[in-house]
Amino acid sequence: MAGHTIILFMIKVRHNTYNFTPYLTFNRNTWAKLHKYMHSSLTKEEIIKLQCINEDISLAEVLDIYLPLSSLLNYYISFSSSNTELEQFMSTEGQRIPYIIGITGSVAVGKSTTARVLQSLLSHWPENRTVDLITTDSFLYPNHVLKERDLLNKKGFPQSYDIKSLINFLFKIKSGVHNVTAPVYSHLIYDIVPYKKNIIDKPDIMLIEGLNILQSSHYYYYDDIYPVVISDFIDFSIYIDAPQEILKKWYIKRFLTFCKESFYHPNSYFYHYAQLSEPEAIAIAKKLWLEINVPNLEKIFYLHIHVLV
């Protein structure tokens, strides 16, 4: 299996001129059936709890998609953590280094939803493990810096991230350092939260989700010599895709939820949108979607993606 790219639910694979392919393709039914062959100690109650992570996710979706996905991940994780011969060869016995799973895709494609469901599944199935979750939004420059650099309307584009801090963070995680800190981004205040930190204390698994993790042209010279990209630190990559019409719908829906929530938080960025009528708020969401997130997806993002398992 190693070396293959796995494509889920892509019914029509683009015609290629070869009669061989590096892709394994599953439709929803064949993928869901994989789970039949796996042991699950998850109870129905636990599965229902997972569904509570996002009310838009159905029980069928958890069973058909996320359970087989977490089983697949469990295979890769146990292969990588139980290679005692290799550990003896390298004299690294007993050194537990976090396994990093990267999740990427467009804005509003469901990266954080998927990451939270996987975090919950992987943390107690098939055994208890520590699983931390970090988002690359944490490494966006704060709004005042974006403003100074005239990048406020380029949020999410490669240049809006502090790539040096992000690479340093990943370098520490993969070096097995304890208590590595990262800033916190809030969608509600639309900015980095001052003085708040995430602490990642050498977990068994770290999920990292964000727009930029597979962007191979976005690198940083470590020690001023070695070009390093984010994906160098990632053990397993997941790219989530969906038709743009659906992405737009989900983006607008999330925008309206933020507007409603911000009604109780006058300091929130969305507070001034909450005063608008729903059609006015939808018009603003559509504008942000079309002017920032679509160009990012079409002009920058697709150019940089390579997914390898």
Ligand SMILES: Nc1ncnc2c1ncn2[C@@H]1O[C@H](COP(=O)(O)OP(=O)(O)O)[C@@H](O)[C@H]1O
């Ligand atoms: N599988 C899904 N089915 C239906 N709606 C979804 C699904 N995944 C995400 N959504 C909706 O899309 C919106 C964006 O999801 P989110 O996980 O925040 O995306 P991202 O982290 O990629 O920006 C959310 O409001 C969520 O309810």
Ligand SMILES: CC(C)(COP(=O)(O)O)[C@@H](O)C(=O)NCCC(=O)O
């Ligand atoms: C912070 C983000 C870049 C990250 O996106 P995510 O995939 O977490 O939704 C994005 O939500 C964003 O703010 N884009 C800029 C345009 C906008 O306001 O939607």
